[in-house]
Amino acid sequence: MAHHKIECRGLFKHFGEGPRRVTALQDVDLAIADNEFVTLVGASGCGKSTLLRTLAGLEQRSQGEVLVDGRPVFAPGPERAMVFQHYSLYPWLSVIGNIKFSRQLAWQARDRSSSDVEAAAGRADALLRLMGLSASAQAYPSQLSGGMQQRVAIARALMSRPQILLMDEPFGALDAQTREVMHDLILHVHRLERTTVVFVTHDVEEALYLGHRVVLMAPRPGRVDTIYEVPLPARREQRMKLAPEFLALKGRILERIRETSGMKTDLEQLERLTRAAEGAKESTT
Numbered sequence: 420m421a422h423h424k425i426e427c428r429g430l431f432k433h434f435g436e437g438p439r440r441v442t443a444l445q446d447v448d449l450a451i452a453d454n455e456f457v458t459l460v461g462a463s464g465c466g467k468s469t470l471l472r473t474l475a476g477l478e479q480r481s482q483g484e485v486l487v488d489g490r491p492v493f494a495p496g497p498e499r500a501m502v503f504q505h506y507s508l509y510p511w512l513s514v515i516g517n518i519k520f521s522r523q524l525a526w527q528a529r530d531r532s533s534s535d536v537e538a539a540a541g542r543a544d545a546l547l548r549l550m551g552l553s554a555s556a557q558a559y560p561s562q563l564s565g566g567m568q569q570r571v572a573i574a575r576a577l578m579s580r581p582q583i584l585l586m587d588e589p590f591g592a593l594d595a596q597t598r599e600v601m602h603d604l605i606l607h608v609h610r611l612e613r614t615t616v617v618f619v620t621h622d623v624e625e626a627l628y629l630g631h632r633v634v635l636m637a638p639r640p641g642r643v644d645t646i647y648e649v650p651l652p653a654r655r656e657q658r659m660k661l662a663p664e665f666l667a668l669k670g671r672i673l674e675r676i677r678e679t680s681g682m683k684t685d686l687e688q689l690e691r692l693t694r695a696a697e698g699a700k701e702s703t704t
């Protein structure tokens with residue numbers, strides 16, 4: 420059997436009961452390879468966050484299986500780390516304090532040796548350097564820009580050497596220039612740490628620039644609609660966003676999202692309505 424890092428089989432997730440029941444995930448089958456970078460896109464309400472939260476073990480499935488390394492997961496675990504859109508840093512801790520915090524909680528439960536503490540200090544320093552935060556180690560979150568705060572959140576998520584990074588619109592609140600910088604940074608982190616990444620976004624360009632594959636989901640019920648292979652070299656560069664194959668696939672995905680959202684603007688119908696309204700105006704004048 421092929422080895423998958425993450426696998427969903429016949430996954431369903433319902434919220435609520437009876438006529439109010441919402442199917443956020445319907446029969447999702449998805450296999451993600453070790454070290455793959457997969458992005459999830461789709462119209463609002465298509466179940467992207469629910470799928471990610473189910474992989475994280477923050478949401479219980481209604482039916483089906485979620486496997487990590489072939490083993491079913493039901494709860495959060497140290498091999499999976501989550502990064503959210505809102506930085507969720509502790510405002511009373513410095514940058515370095517925030518990065519070390521989750522490890523400290525884990526240690527309080529165990530006997531820790533001085534070599535553990537040293538190893539963690541080394542890891543925290545390495546992550547500060549990796550994320551370009553060395554000069555801000557003693558700063559507090561309120562003193563940092565949004566992009567810097569999100570770097571701290573990513574460094575904190577990486578502290579326990581997770582094999583899987585689950586990212587829910589992590590750059591959604593950042594301006595366009597900061598996002599570009601963060602894109603190259605997260606690709607660098609992915610290469611260096613060899614994590615498997617599942618990344619939710621509304622932004623099709625972001626999904627294509629980062630992903631090896633783009634999973635397009637559709638709403639009502641939430642489900643996987645189409646999976647696209649991204650036709651770009653593994654090593655991405657910003658100029659690739661202008662490549663004809665990049666732009667063509669971006670156009671196709673955007674079109675498919677419009678179709679699946681049920682909100683496709685029907686230009687003909689709009690024109691008919693306009694003509695009817697104008698006709699009504701003329702007949703009254």
Ligand SMILES: Nc1ncnc2c1ncn2[C@@H]1O[C@H](COP(=O)(O)OP(=O)(O)OP(=O)(O)O)[C@@H](O)[C@H]1O
Nearest residue numbers: 434435441443462463464465466467468469470641
């Ligand atoms: N805790 C909940 N209780 C009830 N319904 C929920 C809950 N969480 C999600 N849903 C519903 O499940 C569906 C999928 O929601 P989800 O947030 O996963 O979609 P999404 O694709 O991430 O949306 P968006 O792009 O708007 O963030 C939606 O109809 C949503 O209203």
